[in-house]
Amino acid sequence: MPASRRNPYHYIRLQTAEDKTGHELDYDVLIVGGEDHKTGQAVDTDERFVRLEAWTRERFPMAERVEYRWSGQVIEPVDYMAYIGKNPGGDEHIWIATGDSGNGMTHGTIAGIILNELVQGRKHQWSRLYDPSRVRLRATPEFVKENVNVAEQYKDWFTGSETGDVAAIKPGEGAVIGRGRGKIAVYRDERGELHRLSAVCTHLYCIVRWNDTERTWDCPCHGSRFDPYGKVVNGPAIVGLSPVSQGRKKE
Numbered sequence: 001m002p003a004s005r006r007n008p009y010h011y012i013r014l015q016t017a018e019d020k021t022g023h024e025l026d027y028d029v030l031i032v033g034g035e036d037h038k039t040g041q042a043v044d045t046d047e048r049f050v051r052l053e054a055w056t057r058e059r060f061p062m063a064e065r066v067e068y069r070w071s072g073q074v075i076e077p078v079d080y081m082a083y084i085g086k087n088p089g090g091d092e093h094i095w096i097a098t099g100d101s102g103n104g105m106t107h108g109t110i111a112g113i114i115l116n117e118l119v120q121g122r123k124h125q126w127s128r129l130y131d132p133s134r135v136r137l138r139a140t141p142e143f144v145k146e147n148v149n150v151a152e153q154y155k156d157w158f159t160g161s162e163t164g165d166v167a168a169i170k171p172g173e174g175a176v177i178g179r180g181r182g183k184i185a186v187y188r189d190e191r192g193e194l195h196r197l198s199a200v201c202t203h204l205y206c207i208v209r210w211n212d213t214e215r216t217w218d219c220p221c222h223g224s225r226f227d228p229y230g231k232v233v234n235g236p237a238i239v240g241l242s243p244v245s246q247g248r249k250k251e
C-alpha cells in the first residue's frame with residue numbers, strides 16, 4: 001500500500017441498482033470498501049465491517065440498509081506495478097498478467113496491449129516497466145519488510161492451539177488445534193459434523209488460520225485461501241489441504 005494512503009483507507013463507488021431481470025430500480029447502491037488487512041493476519045474481520053459501516057453512515061447519513069457484505073483479495077507487488085509479460089523461470093509459452101493492486105480493469109487493458117505484441121515476438125515500449133522479472137532497488141526496503149512479515153508468520157509452528165477443546169467449535173466455525181506439523185484445521189459444519197485437515201498450507205508450509213467472516217482457511221504467508229473442506233479458493237497454493245482422517249466424526 002503506498003505510504004501516501006491513509007491506513008485504514010476507504011473507497012466508494014455509486015452503482016445503479018437492478019433487479020434480477022436487469023431492470024433499473026429507483027435507487028442507487030453505494031459500494032464502500034476499505035479496512036483492508038493482509039490475508040490471514042486479522043482476527044477482527046467482523047469489527048472491520050462494523051467500522052466500515054460507521055465510517056459510511058457518518059459521511060452518508062442518507063444511506064439506508066446494508067444490502068451485501070463481502071471481502072476479496074487484492075494482489076499487490078512491492079512496487080505496486082502489475083506483472084505483465086513472460087512468466088519468470090516458467091515455460092517459454094507462459095505469459096502472465098497479475099499483481100493488479102485493485103486496478104484490474106486498467107491492467108487488463110494494458111496486458112491486452114503488451115501481451116499481444118510480445119507473443120508475436122515484437123517489442124513494446126511498456127514491457128520493461130511491467131516485466132515480471134524486474135528488480136527495482138527502490139522497492140527493496142518494502143521487499144525486505146514483506147519478507148520479514150512472512151517469516152514472522154512461521155511462528156505459528158511453535159504456538160499452541162486456537163482452542164483447546166474441539167467441542168467449543170460451533171457449527172459453521174473452524175479452529176486450528178495441536179502443535180507444529182501435527183496442527184489440524186478443524187471445521188464443524190452446520191450439521192455438527194467435524195472435518196479435519198492438515199493445517200499446513202500446501203504452498204510453503206505456513207499454518208493456515210480460520211476466517212470467521214468468509215468461512216475459509218487463510219494462509220498468512222502469501223495469501224492462499226481454502227474452503228472449509230480444504231479446497232483451494234485462491235492461490236498461490238494449487239493443492240488443497242490434506243484430510244487428516246477419512247472420518248467426519250461427530251463430537
Ligand code: FES
Nearest residue numbers: 201203204219222
Ligand atoms: Fe501458504 Fe505460501 S505458505 S500461501
